[in-house]
Amino acid sequence: xxxxxxxxxxxxxxxxxxxxxxxxxxxxxxxxxxxxxxxxxxxxxxxxxxxxxxxxxxxxxxxxxxxxxxxxxxxxxxxxxxxxxxxxxxxxxxxxxxxxxxxxxxxxxxxxxxxxxxxxxxxxxxxxxxxxxxxxxxxxxxxxxxxxxxxxxxxxxxxxxxxxxxxxxxxxxxxxxxxxxxxxxxxxxxxxxxxxxxxxxxxxxxxxxxxxxxxxxxxxxxxxxxxxxxxxxxxxxxxxxxxxxxxxxxxxxxxxxxxxxxxxxxxxxxxxxxxxxxxxxxxxxxxxxxxxxxxxxxxxxxxxxxxxxxxxxxxxxxxxxxxxxxxxxxxxxxxxxxxxxxxxxxxxxxxxxxxxxxxxxxxxxxxxxxxxxxxxxxxxxxxxxxxxxxxxxxxxxxxxxxxxxxxxxxxxxxxxxxxxxx
Numbered sequence: 001x002x003x004x005x006x007x008x009x010x011x012x013x014x015x016x017x018x019x020x021x022x023x024x025x026x027x028x029x030x031x032x033x034x035x036x037x038x039x040x041x042x043x044x045x046x047x048x049x050x051x052x053x054x055x056x057x058x059x060x061x062x063x064x065x066x067x068x069x070x071x072x073x074x075x076x077x078x079x080x081x082x083x084x085x086x087x088x089x090x091x092x093x094x095x096x097x098x099x100x101x102x103x104x105x106x107x108x109x110x111x112x113x114x115x116x117x118x119x120x121x122x123x124x125x126x127x128x129x130x131x132x133x134x135x136x137x138x139x140x141x142x143x144x145x146x147x148x149x150x151x152x153x154x155x156x157x158x159x160x161x162x163x164x165x166x167x168x169x170x171x172x173x174x175x176x177x178x179x180x181x182x183x184x185x186x187x188x189x190x191x192x193x194x195x196x197x198x199x200x201x202x203x204x205x206x207x208x209x210x211x212x213x214x215x216x217x218x219x220x221x222x223x224x225x226x227x228x229x230x231x232x233x234x235x236x237x238x239x240x241x242x243x244x245x246x247x248x249x250x251x252x253x254x255x256x257x258x259x260x261x262x263x264x265x266x267x268x269x270x271x272x273x274x275x276x277x278x279x280x281x282x283x284x285x286x287x288x289x290x291x292x293x294x295x296x297x298x299x300x301x302x303x304x305x306x307x308x309x310x311x312x313x314x315x316x317x318x319x320x321x322x323x324x325x326x327x328x329x330x331x332x333x334x335x336x337x338x339x340x341x342x343x344x345x346x347x348x349x350x351x352x353x354x355x356x357x358x359x360x361x362x363x364x365x366x367x368x369x370x371x372x373x374x375x376x377x378x379x380x381x382x383x384x385x386x387x388x389x390x391x392x393x394x395x396x397x398x399x400x401x402x403x404x405x406x407x408x409x410x411x412x413x414x415x416x417x418x419x420x421x422x
Contacts (some may be wrong), residue, residue, distance in 0.1 A: 006033055008071050011041060031078040034061075041065040042201065043074035047085040047092075051294045058085075058092035061203030067117050069201075104147060105140035107199055115198040120285075122264060130188045134164045134180075135195075145205055147196075152189065152213045159185035160216065184218040222347040222414040229341060233257070236339030240331075248316045249331035251302050256346065258299035260353030260371050263346050265291075269353040270322045274303060294370070306323050 003024040005351040025031040043062040063069035075266040196208035314324040
């Protein structure tokens with residue numbers, strides 16, 4: 001069997017072959033790297049149970065290469081396993097016994113504790129909600145090794161058909177409305193796939209039951225406000241102000257309209273992130289990391305009108321404590337109904353900002369930069385909005401060609417204009 005000191009370089013350069021193979025460490029006997037024929041790399045530990053020649057060889061999977069298992073952390077774990085084996089214990093058998101007893105609910109708890117090191121707090125909060133409201137509710141009591149592909153398919157259908165729908169009181173004033181639906185089902189099965197992939201990495205199961213389950217198309221909302229709807233929204237905001245609606249929420253909504261930012265980026269905005277000199281919001285953190293958002297005149301006016309409180313560094317402070325305001329969604333519900341925009345979500349204001357930019361001739365890379373997209377594929381959803389300008393350009397060229405073919409000395413050029421997409 002090949003052996004060498006296992007280092008990050010050795011792991012990175014280890015190539016898959018026609019069959020699974022192992023690289024054994026020359027520094028710590030029993031510590032190894034498994035390279036699967038499919039390319040997956042995982043750390044393992046091998047030892048012999050007590051009894052001399054009658055003892056049995058055991059091999060235990062520590063975890064897949066990557067966070068949290070690096071060469072150093074895996075080597076440290078192997079030392080612990082070998083130490084326990086030297087004391088007469090059998091960690092591999094214990095793991096097998098645990099695997100038979102571990103429920104999906106317990107696996108979810110382990111995943112949240114050890115398998116989410118790279119996830120942002122906002123993503124974790126969403127994951128926890130889906131785990132508690134859907135996964136634990138329907139699959140929590142099942143044993144991990146008993147979950148089949150058929151169980152996952154049934155789970156998908158149950159969530160889609162509203163089996164987990166609920167209206168739950170959370171705290172004194174909180175409320176969680178769980179509706180289910182195809183989009184929720186698809187995204188929750190995606191999370192379930194990540195949880196079972198973690199179980200595979202930890203050696204609990206050989207393969208994920210989520211693999212091969214066909215999900216519903218995840219139709220992310222692409223609702224855009226037309227020019228008339230923007231006018232209606234403006235009237236709705238002015239009416240709300242006149243009727244004494246919460247001014248913080250109204251200012252948040254206006255800033256969302258003018259910047260195309262995400263709700264949490266604006267609600268949680270701090271004055272330290274507002275740079276009036278350069279005309280930018282310089283967010284320390286966002287869904288895609290650090291981010292700069294240019295401030296147009298409308299956005300600057302909203303910020304200039306916002307009173308700065310010495311007791312709180314947030315632009316939109318909470319009424320109590322030193323946190324930030326979080327009540328925008330409730331106010332938005334009332335404003336959109338009054339404006340006749342019942343199907344428009346707060347996030348659709350971001351889509352509308354992008355649609356207006358496209359109609360104005362902005363390129364997709366520029367729009368991606370404005371919205372802070374980490375990947376160009378995310379911006380591609382707005383590509384179809386440029387159809388009207390393209391068609392108008394084609395018409396202008398067609399007029400010139402037609403005039404030339406008709407023998408006219410001076411082709412008639414019909415200029416095209418870009419109109420906002422409705």
